[in-house]
Amino acid sequence: MKISIIQPSRNNLKYLKWSYEAIRKNQGNHEVEICVADDFSNDGTWEWCLDTMHNDPMFRAIRNEGPTRLGHTILYDRLVNEVASFNICMIYHADMYLCPGAMDAIEKHIASKTIVSLTRIEPPLHPPGPEKVLFNAGIEPEEFDENAVLYKVGELSRLHSNDDGVTEGIFAPWAFMKADFQEIGGHDPLYAPQSKEDSDIFNRFQLNGVKFIQTWEGFVYHMTCRGSRFNPTLTTPGRNSSEWERQNIKSSKEFIRKWGHFPKHDEYMKPIIPPKYDIGLKLLNPNIQLLGALEPWFSVVHVDNIDNVAEHYIQSEQPNTSFDLQKRVHTLYGHDDNPSIYHDILVTIDGSRITNQDLQYIEMLAQIIEDTKEIGIFNIGNLTIEIISLIEYQNDLIKL
DSSP, X not given: OEEEEEEEESXXXXXXXXXXXXXXXXXXXXXXXXXXXXXXXXXXXXXXXXXHXXXXXXXXXXXXXXXXXXXXXXXXXXXXXXXXXXXXXXXXXXXXXXXXXXXXXHHHHOOTTEEEEEEEEEOTTSOOOTTEXXXXXXXXXXXXXXXXXXXXXXXXXXXXXXXXOEXXXXXXXXXXXXXXXXXXXXXXXXXXXXXXXXXXXXXXXXXXXXXXXXXXXXXXXXXXXXXXXXXXXXXXXXXXXXXXXXXXXXXXXXXXXXXXXXXOBOTTOOBOOOOXXXXXXXXXXXXXXXXXXXXXGSSEEEEOOXXXXXXXXXXXXXXXXSSOHHHHEEEOSSTTOOGGGGOSEEEEEETTTOOHHHHHHHHTHHHHHHHHOOSEEEEETTEEEEESOOOOOGGXXXXX
16 A cells, blocks of 8 residues: 655654654555655754655655744645645644554555544543543653553454454544545635644535544554644643634634534544534624624624624624624614525524523524424524525535
């Protein structure tokens, strides 16, 4: 098998070296090209890349000269489209140790319209789940217990020797056909530099008919989040970096604006995609805080002209989104204005009466409407919901 490993990197040279050594040690008889993008690092990453390219003809690298960080949302795609030589690629993190036999497991299952994820063995830094194996073999390269991981891989391989060795789900590291990636336009730059770009592209892959396979015959040891969220150059050990937290909030709002819901998945991390409807909101008696909480969940919000709340909100929030808020926030011409003529579904609520339960209903609107399946008007909590049409638009989001 010929495969290109896709690795953006920013100020995590220690992990990048560790990852590189493991790939070369355990790639087996496969032709593995390692493609690295240095995102304006200042820790010697580019100098190491230049030296490695000189000594390893199957190592290729590009550099973002800065000063603005591009993030892996952008650099994944540059590596796939501009650098990778092979038709099979794999999104891979620098804090991952490739275990022996992993490439064989990918080769066994990879095909057109199929994505193969390796099973992660991780220290218990995040909650457990059936899609991964919790096992502490260190959270830094200098404390990594390689022998313990290899023994664990042997145990897991024997455990799954009598079953089909696969479940459904998708997460890093994931191997894919370059053609399938390019068919949907790759990652959406809406989420640059990072966060939620994976949930978005996984939704789009699934809607485009791609099958997900998680192999339990191929493994990585994953130290988790050492590139950004827990990168020791950005935060104290075990804590989210403030940079990551700010971007995660921004990207979460962008995801909701695009899809109408939070990222959803089953227990094995296979996406769950509710319908995308055209839902307008008629918001009476608004304030800027309430408008900020509600705006991402609707196609357009029509608000009372109280204290120029729409104008003030657009001015304050526009720098935080790539969506044109002039198109998403409109002012009502009095309470009798009826924006239902512009939308398939219209929700009306008095902002002075809204409750926390109402906010929960708003977060579940797609499911509520899907379950209703009827044209007409009904109330839930303090929300009045008028369904004019049940057209679904999620398939319009597949291709960029």
